[in-house]
Amino acid sequence: MALVDEIKEKERRVREFLRLKGLKALLLKRQANFSWMTCGGLNLVGIATEMGATSLLITENSKFVISNNIEAPRMIEEEDLEKQGFVIKTFPWFEDQEVSIVKELLGEAPLGSDAPFPNAQMMAEDIARLRYSFTPDEQKRYRWLGKRVSIALEKTMMKTKRGEKESAVVGRLCKELWKYRIDPITLMSAADNRVSQFRHPIPTEKKIENYLMVSVNARKWGVIVSLTRFVHFGKLPEEMRRKYEANVFIDCTMMAHTRPGIPAKEVLQKGIDAYQEKGYPEEWKFHHQGGSIGYTGRDYRVHFKSPDIIQENQAFTWNPSIAGTKSEDTILATSKGPEMITRPILYPTLSMTVEGISFTRPAVLEK
Numbered sequence: 001m002a003l004v005d006e007i008k009e010k011e012r013r014v015r016e017f018l019r020l021k022g023l024k025a026l027l028l029k030r031q032a033n034f035s036w037m038t039c040g041g042l043n044l045v046g047i048a049t050e051m052g053a054t055s056l057l058i059t060e061n062s063k064f065v066i067s068n069n070i071e072a073p074r075m076i077e078e079e080d081l082e083k084q085g086f087v088i089k090t091f092p093w094f095e096d097q098e099v100s101i102v103k104e105l106l107g108e109a110p111l112g113s114d115a116p117f118p119n120a121q122m123m124a125e126d127i128a129r130l131r132y133s134f135t136p137d138e139q140k141r142y143r144w145l146g147k148r149v150s151i152a153l154e155k156t157m158m159k160t161k162r163g164e165k166e167s168a169v170v171g172r173l174c175k176e177l178w179k180y181r182i183d184p185i186t187l188m189s190a191a192d193n194r195v196s197q198f199r200h201p202i203p204t205e206k207k208i209e210n211y212l213m214v215s216v217n218a219r220k221w222g223v224i225v226s227l228t229r230f231v232h233f234g235k236l237p238e239e240m241r242r243k244y245e246a247n248v249f250i251d252c253t254m255m256a257h258t259r260p261g262i263p264a265k266e267v268l269q270k271g272i273d274a275y276q277e278k279g280y281p282e283e284w285k286f287h288h289q290g291g292s293i294g295y296t297g298r299d300y301r302v303h304f305k306s307p308d309i310i311q312e313n314q315a316f317t318w319n320p321s322i323a324g325t326k327s328e329d330t331i332l333a334t335s336k337g338p339e340m341i342t343r344p345i346l347y348p349t350l351s352m353t354v355e356g357i358s359f360t361r362p363a364v365l366e367k
Helices: 004-021 031-037 072-077 098-106 126-131 138-158 166-178 191-195 240-257 262-277
Strands: 025-030 051-059 062-070 085-089 112-113 185-191 212-219 223-232 291-292 314-318 328-332 349-354 357-362
Touching: 004 025, 004 031, 004 051, 004 112, 004 126, 004 138, 025 031, 025 098, 031 051, 031 126, 051 098, 062 072, 062 098, 072 085, 085 098, 138 166, 138 185, 138 212, 138 223, 138 328, 166 185, 166 212, 185 191, 185 223, 191 212, 223 314, 223 328, 240 262, 240 314, 240 349, 240 357
Parallel strands: 025 112, 062 085
Antiparallel strands: 025 051, 051 062, 185 212, 212 223, 291 314, 314 328, 349 357
């Protein structure tokens, strides 16, 4: 059973949201919000789907799961939702009764929703902000996930051989993750010239000659971490080393400025200034620089008009790139400075101090 304090805190946030928005209930249909509200539960059937197979309805005094009769038994037996205080409302799979059940429970009372729904206010972005600040229990789960995924990716890269296909490396990574029921929800892999050619290199059957990049977004209990690692066969060329270390500096600059109370767009500008400082003033224009992460791969990608203020214990992954290199790890923004959630564990490291903060970051593995 999920911890009582986490359940109470999430109920408090939702009901305060209802009060502020003048609503009587909130309908949560997206899998990210289901996982958040149920303290790590899953309402997925296919792992790549955005919408869950069941919905949650939260009112001022009650919590309901609205489910067809296929999913309801698992919601009760495996997700333990009745023990969290949810009332299960079930309908036959061949009769879509979700709309009528919601109307039966609410009448014509004002309703907010995270997805289009009859007679409801669509409020996906406002609802997502309820998730941003991680509770203590979420932080514990996130630290476990960050360590486990870091080890899985680095272990995979350390076993990589010349002549292996990009797709085969990714397959081995997925095997490592699935040992712990971790979903690999986004995978990037590029060998040799593809690293410079494409900023979003989906894995192909290209064979590795000298250089490989692999990136992964991995999910467990609904929360997601994101990281990237490189391997080079033989000594890394000096120009590539200079680019990579410049990229790490840019990433550390952005991490160092990711502090609660700071507008997220200010961190983006600090990153752009760091590109300029390192002699790559145009490179930021070729790929987004990352942003808030958590229950989706990026809750928002930061741009010059981003309205959000960084929250305490909010997760971020910045991903600056210079052609042929990239730097990416996941952090929590705290008042004491960035906490590394993914980090080098098996990999060689490089150290640097930025804005008075000491960072230990992954180097390129040379084999």
